[in-house]
Amino acid sequence: MQMRFDGRLGFPGGFVDLEEGLEAGLNRELEEEMGLDVRICGITEEDWAATEVHDEQNFVSHFYIKKITLDQIRQIETAATTAKDHGLESLGLVRVPVYTLPRDKAGGLPAFLSNTFIGTAREELLMGLEQEGILSHAEIQKALKASGARRQ
Numbered sequence: 001m002q003m004r005f006d007g008r009l010g011f012p013g014g015f016v017d018l019e020e021g022l023e024a025g026l027n028r029e030l031e032e033e034m035g036l037d038v039r040i041c042g043i044t045e046e047d048w049a050a051t052e053v054h055d056e057q058n059f060v061s062h063f064y065i066k067k068i069t070l071d072q073i074r075q076i077e078t079a080a081t082t083a084k085d086h087g088l089e090s091l092g093l094v095r096v097p098v099y100t101l102p103r104d105k106a107g108g109l110p111a112f113l114s115n116t117f118i119g120t121a122r123e124e125l126l127m128g129l130e131q132e133g134i135l136s137h138a139e140i141q142k143a144l145k146a147s148g149a150r151r152q
């Protein structure tokens with residue numbers, strides 16, 4: 001995820017121009033915000049995961065999930081600090097702790113979830129973790145309970 005300019009956590013992305021198309025617009029935003037080399041890890045239609053209509057705010061959001069290797073993650077993290085929007089729209093990439101610290105049962109993912117997220121980003125994170133089999137539904141519920149946050 002990334003720390004946004006407004007101090008909230010969210011996913012890299014942004015508004016897409018009608019004429020450019022969804023994946024092209026997303027890849028443009030990923031390049032601007034985190035310096036993603038779209039020739040190596042570009043997003044395609046096959047990575048689509050969910051769509052949500054936001055009636056009150058008058059927009060539709062699309063969420064994509066792409067599995068990449070640890071090497072690719074490292075490359076992206078290294079490039080991110082030289083991206084066009086680094087220090088402006090994006091204040092840095094953030095890895096998500098997907099464990100709970102046994103010490104206090106609230107460190108790790110529960111503590112991470114108690115941060116402030118933009119829009120439905122927390123929901124999207126949890127959906128992605130479950131959909132990709134990284135955490136079970138029960139593990140997510142447990143982390144949410146320990147975090148004091150409620151699933152929307």
Ligand SMILES: O=c1[nH]cnc2c1ncn2[C@@H]1O[C@H](COP(=O)(O)OP(=O)(O)O)[C@@H](O)[C@H]1O
Nearest residue numbers: 009010011012014015057061118119120121124
């Ligand atoms: O990661 C995300 N998940 C879900 N919704 C998001 C995410 N990032 C931004 N949004 C939503 O998209 C809309 C525009 O967000 P943002 O504040 O980034 O654009 P802006 O800077 O052009 O106003 C907001 O309504 C926000 O709630």
